[in-house]
Structures are given as C-alpha cells and as structure tokens.
Amino acid sequence: MSFQTVSLDISMKRKHKIQITGGVALVFIIMLCSYLYTNVYNKPHTDVNKATTTLSVSSKNLLANFNTNEVSANSTYVEKVIIVEGKIKKITYLNDRYTILLHGQNELSNIICDMSMSQFEDIKKLNPGQTVNIKGICKGYLMDVIMLNCILVNKENK
Amino acid sequence: MNKIITLIFILTHYIGFSQSQAQEEVIARLGQVSFFSYTSVENIEATNNQSHSIIDLSNGEIAVSILLRAFVFKKALMEEHFNESYVESDIYPKIQLHGNILDFDSNLQGVQTKIVKGTMSFHGVNRDIEIKTKIDNTEGSYILSGDFEVNIKDYEIKVPPLLARNIAKTIKVTFRFEYQSL
Incomplete structure (x- = not known):
C-alpha cells in the first residue's frame, strides 16, 4: 500500500516535471517565433532618421x-x-x-x-x-x- | 553590352538632339512601374516611381530605363530577397527597353492605342517584346500607360523550390509615364 503511494507520487512528480519542461519549451518556441516574425519576416525598412552616416x-x-x-x-x-x-x-x-x-x-x-x-x-x-x-x-x-x-x-x- | 546600349542611348538621344531637335523629344523621369505576383500563399507587389523614359516624337522611338533597387516593397525582407536572390541587382542593376511605337502619330490629340515593339534587357537576358500601350496626348503632353505580363522563366529568374508556391510564374506589370519636353 505504502509502496504504491510512493510510486504514484514519483510518477506524479515526473509528469509534473515533463509538464514544466514542456511549458518552458513552448514559451521558448513562441518567443523565438515572435522574434523571427518581427525581426526577420517583418523586419522594418531602414530608418533614415535614426541612421548615422559619414557619407x-x-x-x-x-x-x-x-x-x-x-x-x-x-x-x-x-x-x-x-x-x-x-x-x-x-x-x-x-x-x-x-x-x-x-x-x-x-x-x-x-x-x-x-x-x-x-x-x-x-x-x-x-x-x-x-x-x-x-x-x-x-x-x-x-x-x-x-x-x-x-x-x-x-x-x-x- | 549594357554599357554599349547606354552609350548609344546617351549619344543618340542627348548629344545629337540637344542642338537640333530638342523639341522633338519628351522625357519622363518619374514614371510609375508596379508589378504583382498573386498566388494562393502570398501576394507580393512592388512599385517604382522613378522610371525613366524618352520618346523621339519625330519617329516614335522609345527608350525606358528602370532601376531595380528603386522598387519599393511592403516588407523589407521581400525587397532584400528580390534584389539579392531573384533579379540580382548587384550584377544587373537596370531593366532597359528600346524600341518603337508602331504607327505612332504624335500630332493626334486624345487617346490612341499602339504597340510598342522592341527589345527588353532584364537580368542579363535580351528579349523581343510587344506591349500594348495607351497613349494620351493633351496638347503635346503625353501619358503612356498600360499593362503586360512577364514570364519569370523567360528572364532566367530562379526561384528556390521551397518558395515556388509563393511566387507567381507570370508577373503582372503596370506602367504609367508622364512626359514633358526636355
């Protein structure tokens, strides 16, 4: 009985751990995608106002x-x-x-x-x-x- | 080859006529040329507002010169891909067209539709083309407008297989040039 509880507890913990890792990965992927979307796919045109030049x-x-x-x-x-x-x-x-x-x-x-x-x-x-x-x-x-x-x-x- | 064309263009058009037949030539410096690529995945369009053209009214000879880098896209990334991968602006910076407006009557007022027959040089390829053009003459100020289609394969523009679905095989081009005397 007590053994079963412990093993259940461990498996719960493991499940929890996987969920957390999965969550972190998902957040990371979303961040990466939004970064790519704004800075690569939707990269802004050169801002002449802010650009410095020596020419x-x-x-x-x-x-x-x-x-x-x-x-x-x-x-x-x-x-x-x-x-x-x-x-x-x-x-x-x-x-x-x-x-x-x-x-x-x-x-x-x-x-x-x-x-x-x-x-x-x-x-x-x-x-x-x-x-x-x-x-x-x-x-x-x-x-x-x-x-x-x-x-x-x-x-x-x- | 391009250099030679440019040189001939400059010599015959600017030096020769500047003394003798200045009135006969009209110029457009701010011609508008747009192109559209429609696919189910993505619509791409770009506009160039600084296309150049000269017409010799005495014989209907026409020359057009377009800077590829002056095409403006909505997305900076598209502009970059266009210049770097597709038209290779570093190597082929310009589109040039030289030809004649067939049966052109420069004295006719109002609208006439004519064919421009000539050679277009684009991406290192020279091709004979015919473009139907509307010519609007209001007391000596000419406006040429129209549209035509360009098959990107004809000009050896390579599209990577991954992006083949994003780019139309036939690109629609529209143009409008307002001319004034030199």
Whole structure:
C-alpha cells in the first residue's frame, strides 16, 4: 500500500516535471517565433532618421562620381544612407508623393529625392533655387541619381 | 553590352538632339512601374516611381530605363530577397527597353492605342517584346500607360523550390509615364 503511494507520487512528480519542461519549451518556441516574425519576416525598412552616416557629398560631386565610374560609385553609395547638398531645381507632387529634384552637373542629370511622408509640411515651405541638405538611401544611377526615403536635414545636426 | 546600349542611348538621344531637335523629344523621369505576383500563399507587389523614359516624337522611338533597387516593397525582407536572390541587382542593376511605337502619330490629340515593339534587357537576358500601350496626348503632353505580363522563366529568374508556391510564374506589370519636353 505504502509502496504504491510512493510510486504514484514519483510518477506524479515526473509528469509534473515533463509538464514544466514542456511549458518552458513552448514559451521558448513562441518567443523565438515572435522574434523571427518581427525581426526577420517583418523586419522594418531602414530608418533614415535614426541612421548615422559619414557619407556626405554635394549633388554635383555625386553625379560626377557616377558619371566617371558607375561601378565604383555603385559600391560606394548604393544602399547606403547618404547626405546630399544641392540646389533645388524642381519640386513635384505626383502619385501622392513629393519629389525634390536637385541640380546636377548639367540640365539632363539631376538627383531625384523621393521624400518621406513625414516631410510633406516642411517641403511646402521650400522653393526652387534654395540650397538644402537631404538625407536618404541612394539606390543608383540611370541618368539621374535616385534616392529614396529622403528627409531634410540641417547641416549642423547631420 | 549594357554599357554599349547606354552609350548609344546617351549619344543618340542627348548629344545629337540637344542642338537640333530638342523639341522633338519628351522625357519622363518619374514614371510609375508596379508589378504583382498573386498566388494562393502570398501576394507580393512592388512599385517604382522613378522610371525613366524618352520618346523621339519625330519617329516614335522609345527608350525606358528602370532601376531595380528603386522598387519599393511592403516588407523589407521581400525587397532584400528580390534584389539579392531573384533579379540580382548587384550584377544587373537596370531593366532597359528600346524600341518603337508602331504607327505612332504624335500630332493626334486624345487617346490612341499602339504597340510598342522592341527589345527588353532584364537580368542579363535580351528579349523581343510587344506591349500594348495607351497613349494620351493633351496638347503635346503625353501619358503612356498600360499593362503586360512577364514570364519569370523567360528572364532566367530562379526561384528556390521551397518558395515556388509563393511566387507567381507570370508577373503582372503596370506602367504609367508622364512626359514633358526636355
């Protein structure tokens, strides 16, 4: 009788132990899945606002770099957050987005800056001819250099 | 090959006409090109708002140039896979199309539907294509729009077997280009 109780007690304990281990494993799996979901599957796009960069260049020099050697310019700038200083050629609003065109070396080559939504109010205060500093992700070169996710920055707090 | 095309493109289009026939060419710098892949597992779409195109109004010659990295996806991971595994943007950064708008009458006002016949260079593959295009001419400002389908096998885009069910074999592409004089 007493032996049976003890063995029952042990088996209960074992069952309990398995349950706890199972529970811990389940929690761990859930945590891993949610981590993968948020940081891998739903990984956020680069936050230009928070990104730090040492790549700062004038619109003319940026275009000159792409014009002289596109391959080397690609490896320097493409998919990097950069700050470009240039004179506004044109501001357009098309397909629900603002684009600022910066003057380049000549009439045909410009910097196309696709502006972030957060910038819309500030863009309305700008005029062609003004010099601005724009921070964004450089995507490459067609006959214009294309930059996405752009924001306006002050020269002081680059 | 791409370099040569680009060079010819630049030479014939920019230098030649800049003196003599500037009025004859129109340009779109902010063309919109989107693509859609619909499967039962997942819908993927991406948009590029900085596609370039030039039309020579005198003869209907058209050139289109699209930067693959400028396609924006909803998910950053999709964008990464697209550039790194599928279209290999590091090696083939651009899609280029060069051709002619058949029977194009640049003086005709309003809407006309024409065929653009030319060669598309994408992912290192050059293919002859024909795209039906709506051309809207309002007093000399042209808008080209339309859609077509791309068979990803035609351009040697490899999809890993594990993801084969997530990516459509035929991708639907829509486009809209607003042109202005240079």
